[in-house]
Amino acid sequence: MSHGYLLLSMDTSQYKTLFLQETEEHLKGISEELLKLENEPHAPSGIDNLFRHFHSIKGMAASMGHEAMAGFSHQLEDLLDAVRKKKIPLSEEIIDVILSGTDILQTFTRLIAEDKPLDIDTSPILSRIKAILAEEKPHSEAADKPPVAASPSIQTDASPTAKLGLPTTMKVDSKVFDNFMEFVGELFTIRSRMNEIAANSFSVEFQETSHQLGRIIEDLYYSVITARMIPFEDLTQNLPRLLRDMCKKKGKNAELIIDGSDVKLDRAVLEHITDPLVHIIRNAADHGIETPEERARQEKPAKGRITLSVARQRDNIIIEITDDGRGIDINKVKEKALQSGIPEEKIKDMADKDALMLICLPGLSLAKEITETSGRGVGMDVVKANVEAMGGRLEISSVINKGTKIILELPVTISIVKVLLVSLGAELFAFPISKVLKVLDVNKADIKNHGNKFPDRNIRGQAYFVYNDTETPVVDLRNILSVPCLVEKDPISVVIIDAKDKILGIIVDNFEGEIDAYIKPLAQPMTRMRGVIGVTVLGDGRPVFLLDPAAITAAANIPYPL
């Protein structure tokens, strides 16, 4: 537990589990070292190791505000320090006192776990420590004397002779939870299949049993997902150091303010945003924050400020990274985009918000020099790809000389996703329900195409229909995926999706219902496929690819942001 004494002024309840877990580990370490010392009393590392364990317990207990426990550990630490410095020889008496002291620390731990007052009489042990320390004499004088006979041990309820106990918390490899999630995911898929069968079954008993099973699977899922949730802080704890080192190299001065680090996310989501987050912070420090001289000219505080705030909004996590640096010059972005081959007509009428997204184009970097950390143009495209691969969204806003804000909107979990199934012939595809506004049957006659009555299947962003009094573009999924047209029907099935901040209609053959799907990341060679977030396999073995509405929008050539 590296939080140290910084926790004194904070609500420490959230760290209780971690504290108990780590204290248990140190106490176990103490027992092991003591047993080793009894067999090998002259082993030099043993006392040092013991000292470190007690020192850690003292620090953690003080951080958590458990002064009685911290004070008691301190006394034991003093005793070991005297042995370590050879002021007193190690004796059976000392080993016994330490063992008894360990039992008391064990009792402290149990009381903390049970939220009970730390009401333990430690005076007998403290008196013995005092008596031993009072007899301090140079080790050399006593070294050859036989060990002092031990006084009778003080029995506490934590003494191994009183009761055997197991820790209430365990450290488990995260892979175990990944496996759990995979099994739960498969159960979800089977549940969906079973629901289908149950719906067509005449057996009420079967329907009820299927329903009960579904409830249990859902409970199991929530238990596993809760176990996989970890605080955002676990990801950010090294960022201040990273920023400090970067600033030092660049002769800059900046601080990182982190807000909302107690917000919990699925470990899988955190894994996906580790690199993007580091990249964004590096960009902010490298290109955003100015040198102290430049900041002085801008009448800004000498110390730059990067704020990382995290908040939960329903099933989404919103991460905002803001810096008070020099901002992004939109004209320069457009200039670079032109140089990289994007047609001028496409760029010139682009809204600022859309133009800023051009920095996410592969290979487009505004950096004048390529630095060790950024400016190679391989960063923001990866950030965007990672975020969108999770079904998330990236937004950039910037004001010259005021700073830049990057918003990542991510799902809390990416394992089980509620999806809308749609079909194209015999193929099934899925859209995240979170992006689906509505499903509609639209008459062919209501779809216009720049004067044509009904678009043929070469829609490519030309067609629209009126939805909510707004001309809404429609694209045909068959066309986007190069699937030949089969039989056209009237009315046609349209999924209205919220692709970024634009509304788009996607024509599909049929709607096939909603399911909770366990979405697996794409494996090689599919890992970098455009427009596909992941894949699920149905109970009957059919694969269903989860499509990314934002990428479909881009593929439809609709003048949307990238």
Place this chain on the structure above:
Amino acid sequence: MTDGDKLLIYIDDKIFAVDADAVAAVVETERFFMLPMLQSHSFFRKPGFIKGVITRRGDVVVVVDIGDLFGAPSVQGEGRYKVLVLKKNALCLGIYVGAKGLSFLWEEDLKNLEFKPLTENYIRGMIDPLGKKIRILDWQRILEETQRLVSSRQ
């Protein structure tokens, strides 16, 4: 040539071989599912040698037709499609082998055969027992090429 047993694949009049220890399974399937590839421009064409995907034990496997890849007539199946699933660590690729049978060439038979390196694409080299000219497939190169073609950042 002694780096393990080989599994032989017969495509048209050609014989290909893969390392037998990379073969995770030979599965039969009634259909291939579509690998959704977004059209990014009007001249976009799906790589013909990518047949689609199958699923095996909850995993999705991309299947390629090596007949198409080597300019031979596309492999024809008759109702059921036989797919060789090759796997090494996280890499997995399905090779469509049509309806023809497969056979093995054991390590002890390979001992006395000369391995001739070839510069041909996706081929590690050739062995020539009794004039059969067996090409050793570099399936990981095929997988890399597949990845390149289906990737959004080619």
